[in-house]
Amino acid sequence: MPKPRRQASAAAPAEAPDLSPLDTKLGFRLRLAQQTAFETFHRTMSPLGLTPGRLAVLLMLEANPAIRQGVLAEALRIKPSNLTVLLASLEEEGLLKRAEEEGNRRANLLQLTPAGRALLKRGKAGEAEVERQLAEGMTPEEHATLINALRLLARG
Amino acid sequence: MPKPRRQASAAAPAEAPDLSPLDTKLGFRLRLAQQTAFETFHRTMSPLGLTPGRLAVLLMLEANPAIRQGVLAEALRIKPSNLTVLLASLEEEGLLKRAEEEGNRRANLLQLTPAGRALLKRGKAGEAEVERQLAEGMTPEEHATLINALRLLARG
DNA sequence: CCCCTTAGTTATGCGCCATAACGATAGAGG
DNA sequence: CCTCTATCGTTATGGCGCATAACTAAGGGG
Secondary structure, eight states: OOOOOOOSOSSOOOOOOOOHHHHTOHHHHHHHHHHHHHHHHHHHHGGGTOOHHHHHHHHHHHHSTTEEHHHHHHHHTOOHHHHHHHHHHHHHTTSEEEEEETTEEEEEEEEEOHHHHHHHHHHHHHHHHHHHHHTTTOOHHHHHHHHHHHHHHTOO | OOOOOOOSOSSOOOOOOOOHHHHTOHHHHHHHHHHHHHHHHHHHHGGGTOOHHHHHHHHHHHHSTTEEHHHHHHHHTOOHHHHHHHHHHHHHTTSEEEEEETTEEEEEEEEEOHHHHHHHHHHHHHHHHHHHHHTTTOOHHHHHHHHHHHHHHTOO
């Protein structure tokens, strides 16, 4: 047994600093929220070898068969140069295929492999759980309002 | 003149992919929102040499004179090891001072220098502008609701 | 044919996050 | 007193997401 730990002793009431300069700043609150979101995601998904970026690619490939890399990059708001690396690792793991576009050997068309589809299925289940945990304590209306506010904020 | 650019030609109507699998995911929306927030911050603040983390430290030091590193790290949700590096660079630039706590030579008490206070003043003005831009298109109620939703999400 | 554009790739750096290993100081118990 | 443990901070290292610049390969218009 690891000894009782006096935790909050009589004298020192766990001096909490004044957080007011940051408390209502969108930038700060977004950072904390995303930190929580990422940690929650990681806790559930890392056993599957999935990161937010990797899952997003798989989801988009299912909804958009034979999509081009450039189109995918723009949709995900990822730079093509970074998408290249992401796709390379997914392809190495046999989760997707890159095939030259017919009549345009520059472009790569992407599609899931059976292994990719199988992983995606588990990823979707995990993500549903992650979203549930993140939305815990929110009503459906609050959830929808939050999504819309974030969409507005990121309008560009 | 850089040539008209046909942009969307007759044939190809700028094929927009199906984003529905990500459209209402909190994780995805948070990422985009934070991307926008960071870019907005950077645009205004980089001439001052400020990043979100650096400004957060300065703000907290003003509101909490003689705060300990560990307390600051916990408040900002930064690991002490990362805060060390952040503080080292701020101290090198003469923006703050680290002094041993009286009667406890392990602890460092932090305080702004005049240069730090001067930079903070400009940083606060810039941040007000950043927050204004981010909240553009939101009513004060929507803004408050968003802050509260983010707080709830990051409750931990 | 030459040139410019498009599509993707490679390399590199920054910001933030996390862990592990460590040095130094303080405090408690034998 | 002396040792053991806990606290405070530092160093080193790696991962993830983002950005830029420089490059190769391929298409297409004059």
